[in-house]
Amino acid sequence: MAIRGVLLDYSGTLFRLEPGAAWVDGLVGHDGAALDQIARDSLLVSLTAPVGPSAHLPPEFRADWARRDLDSDVHRSVSIAALRAAGLDIGPGVAETLYERVREPRSWVPYPDTADALRILQGAGIPVAVGGNIAWDVRGAFEARGIAELVDEYVLSYAEGVVKPDPKIFLLACDRLGVEPDWALMIGDSVEADGAAATLGCRFERVEPRPTQARPDALISALRSCGIAG
Numbered sequence: 001m002a003i004r005g006v007l008l009d010y011s012g013t014l015f016r017l018e019p020g021a022a023w024v025d026g027l028v029g030h031d032g033a034a035l036d037q038i039a040r041d042s043l044l045v046s047l048t049a050p051v052g053p054s055a056h057l058p059p060e061f062r063a064d065w066a067r068r069d070l071d072s073d074v075h076r077s078v079s080i081a082a083l084r085a086a087g088l089d090i091g092p093g094v095a096e097t098l099y100e101r102v103r104e105p106r107s108w109v110p111y112p113d114t115a116d117a118l119r120i121l122q123g124a125g126i127p128v129a130v131g132g133n134i135a136w137d138v139r140g141a142f143e144a145r146g147i148a149e150l151v152d153e154y155v156l157s158y159a160e161g162v163v164k165p166d167p168k169i170f171l172l173a174c175d176r177l178g179v180e181p182d183w184a185l186m187i188g189d190s191v192e193a194d195g196a197a198a199t200l201g202c203r204f205e206r207v208e209p210r211p212t213q214a215r216p217d218a219l220i221s222a223l224r225s226c227g228i229a230g
Contacts, residue, residue, distance in 0.1 A: 012209030165196030
């Protein structure tokens with residue numbers, strides 16, 4: 001069956017958060033002194049670990065952590081609380097600064113084939129919806145890279161009040177693209193979250209959420225497997 005609409009996950013699929021050394025420039029420890037190299041490295045590791053700083057989150061924040069992608073304010077407060085509780089050598093205001101850097105559009109790096117994959121879909125006349133479990137508007141990341149015009153719709157959890165794997169979010173995306181789920185393709189990095197689209201009849205293709213430079217053409221390969229890319 002020909003694909004008439006494509007749903008694309010955001011984080012780990014199209015873009016990846018890749019904090020660099022500049023992220024910790026100017027930050028200080030509890031003593032007010034600039035972070036030494038060990039502290040800087042520990043901070044970056046904590047931000048990029050699979051579970052992030054949430055492993056140290058106090059019990060009273062657990063419920064909020066579970067619903068963080070439904071509310072921007074909750075996401076901010078619980079993320080900052082998690083950073084503060086992670087046992088890192090950070091001074092006052094550092095957790096807040098880091099959180100704002102996470103949300104900056106330029107902090108998100110597109111995979112090498114993101115733009116090409118979107119252009120292939122546009123050239124084929126196939127509309128695209130970008131979705132994700134995320135607590136802020138990601139349009140800025142696309143605008144910063146000059147590819148915003150390649151996305152037709154955004155279906156983001158905080159704006160829709162629903163998170164993957166709830167099938168409602170995939171139905172919303174299909175409805176806005178004007179396609180039936182049986183004619184849609186979902187590409188994402190999570191079998192559990194993104195793969196749930198298959199329960200509605202969508203075709204699902206998984207890509208690995210690897211560092212951007214280690215995954216040069218997974219999106220193009222997924223399109224090719226569906227007969228979209230040559």
